[in-house]
Structure formats: structure tokens, C-alpha cells
Amino acid sequence: xxxxxxxxxxxxxxxxxxxxxxxxxxGVLLTxxxxxxDLIGKVGQVIVPLEKIFYLKNGKKVQKETIMxxxxxxxxxxxxxxLKYFLKGVKGVAGFLTERNGDIKSLxxxxxxxxxxxxTESMTKESTLSYIVGEEVMINxxxxxxxxxxxxxxxxxxxxxxxxxxxxxxxxxxxxxxxDKIHG
Numbered sequence: 001x002x003x004x005x006x007x008x009x010x011x012x013x014x015x016x017x018x019x020x021x022x023x024x025x026x027g028v029l030l031t032x033x034x035x036x037x038d039l040i041g042k043v044g045q046v047i048v049p050l051e052k053i054f055y056l057k058n059g060k061k062v063q064k065e066t067i068m069x070x071x072x073x074x075x076x077x078x079x080x081x082x083l084k085y086f087l088k089g090v091k092g093v094a095g096f097l098t099e100r101n102g103d104i105k106s107l108x109x110x111x112x113x114x115x116x117x118x119x120t121e122s123m124t125k126e127s128t129l130s131y132i133v134g135e136e137v138m139i140n141x142x143x144x145x146x147x148x149x150x151x152x153x154x155x156x157x158x159x160x161x162x163x164x165x166x167x168x169x170x171x172x173x174x175x176x177x178x179x180d181k182i183h184g
Contacts, residue, residue, distance in 0.1 A: 010078040011044045011076045011077060011078050012076070012077065012078070012080075012106035012107075013074055013075070013076050013106055013107040013111075013112045014074070014075055014076075014077060014080070014096055014097070014104065014106055014107065015072055015073075015074055015096065015097035015107065016030075016072070016073050016074070016075055016087065016093060016095070016096055016097070017071060017072060017093070017094040017095060017096070017097055018071055018072065018073060018092050018093055018094065019071070019092045019093075019094065020070055020071060021070075022091075022092030022093075023048045023067050023070070023071070023072070023073050024048055024067075025092065026073060026090060026092050026093055027046050027047070027048040027073050029090060030043060030046045030073075030075060030090075031043075031046045033086075034046065038086060039079075039082075039083070039086065042077055042078060042079035042082060042083060043075060043076065043077050043079075043083070044075075044076030044077065044078075045074075045075070045076045046073065046074070046075045046076075047073065047074045047075070047115070047116065048067065048073045048074075049067065049068035049069050049072075049073075049074070049115065049118065050065045050066065050067060050068060051065070051066055051067075051068050052064070052065055053065075053066050053133075054132040054133070055132055055133040055134055056132055056133065056134035056135055057134075061132055068118065072097070074107070074112075074115060080096075080104060084096065084104070130176070130181070131151050131154055131159060131176070131179070131181070132151065132154070133151055133152065133153065133154070134150065134151065135150070135151045135181075136148055136149070136150055136151075136182050137149055137150075137151060137161070137179040137180060137181060137182060138179065138180045138181075138182050139161070139163075139174065139178060139179055140178060140179060140180050141174075141177075141178040142174070142178060144163060144172065147163055148164075148182070149161035149162060149163045149164075149172065149179070150162045152171065154176075157175055157176050158173055158174070158175060158176070159173070159174055159175075159176055159179060160172070160173050161173075161174060161179070
């Protein structure tokens with residue numbers, strides 16, 4: 001067994017392309033290989049960016065983890081050549097993300113911090129969203145005041161609703177302060 005110590009200063013972040021729905025399994029495989037396989041001392045962290053999504057199912061609030069960037073995982077390595085060769089034999093991996101000329105370029109520190117920050121924020125963000133997809137709400141401001149609507153999507157401080165106008169569902173985007181929960 002190789003007892004080489006990982007030198008974090010030599011590590012750079014790279015993007016690995018995967019087939020759809022293979023991100024988690026490839027991430028687990030690379031992590032295992034880094035801990036006690038062929039990649040000991042060559043791989044630092046492996047991150048599959050996930051986010052928690054809340055929705056209603058049979059009237060109950062359900063949490064689900066989804067992949068933020070389908071088809072991509074991020075990994076830290078100090079041995080790009082060996083890893084490039086290793087990834088060719090891994091099922092579901094298309095290789096490293098490259099530039100147009102075929103060069104493999106590492107991520108900048110800003111890109112890494114933004115990616116890790118988004119991943120961490122999404123995974124630590126519990127049910128801070130006061131509205132979830134499928135929930136029925138009441139509009140309290142604007143031309144549709146007192147109408148009931150169904151939450152379709154929540155993005156930052158905006159919410160996309162489905163309002164029934166003349167028997168047809170019509171999308172409507174409002175600020176969070178323009179709607180209220182229906183208590184009852």
C-alpha cells in the first residue's frame with residue numbers, strides 16, 4: 001500500500017464529464033479509489049454538486065436530492081496524467097472537460113469557491129423555503145388579489161404560480177411577499 005501524503009498545495013480542481021444519472025456512482029467510485037485503491041495520494045476531494053428540493057406528494061412535504069449540474073463532477077488531483085488514463089476504464093465517464101483545442105484546464109480559485117459555496121449552501125439549506133411546489137396559496141396583492149393559485153416553482157425571492165383564469169391554468173410570476181399560505 002502506498003503511504004504517500006497528499007500535498008494539498010499541488011492539487012488543482014478539474015471537471016469530469018459523466019453520462020446522465022451516473023454522477024453519484026462515478027463520484028463514489030473515485031472517492032473509494034482515492035481512499036484505498038489505485039488513486040491513493042493522487043486525488044483530494046470529489047464533489048457531485050447536489051441540491052435539496054421540496055415538493056408536495058399526497059399532501060405531505062417530501063425532500064429529494066437532485067444533481068445541480070447533470071453530467072459533471074468536480075475533483076481535486078495532483079496527477080492529471082494518471083487520472084486521465086484511469087478514467088478511460090471507468091464506466092459512465094466521458095473524460096475531463098476540455099477547451100476547444102483539447103487542452104484540459106484546471107478551474108480558477110473563484111470558480112472553485114463559487115461551486116463549493118453553492119453546493120454547501122444548497123445542502124445545508126433546510127426547509128427555509130416557506131412555499132413548496134404544489135402548495136396552494138392566496139394572492140394578496142395586485143390585480144389577482146384574493147385568487148387561489150398553485151406554486152409551480154420558487155426561485156430566490158420570486159415564485160411562479162399557476163392561476164386558473166376562465167378555466168385555464170395561466171402562469172404568473174410574483175414576489176414572495178405578494179402571496180400568503182392558505183390556513184385551514
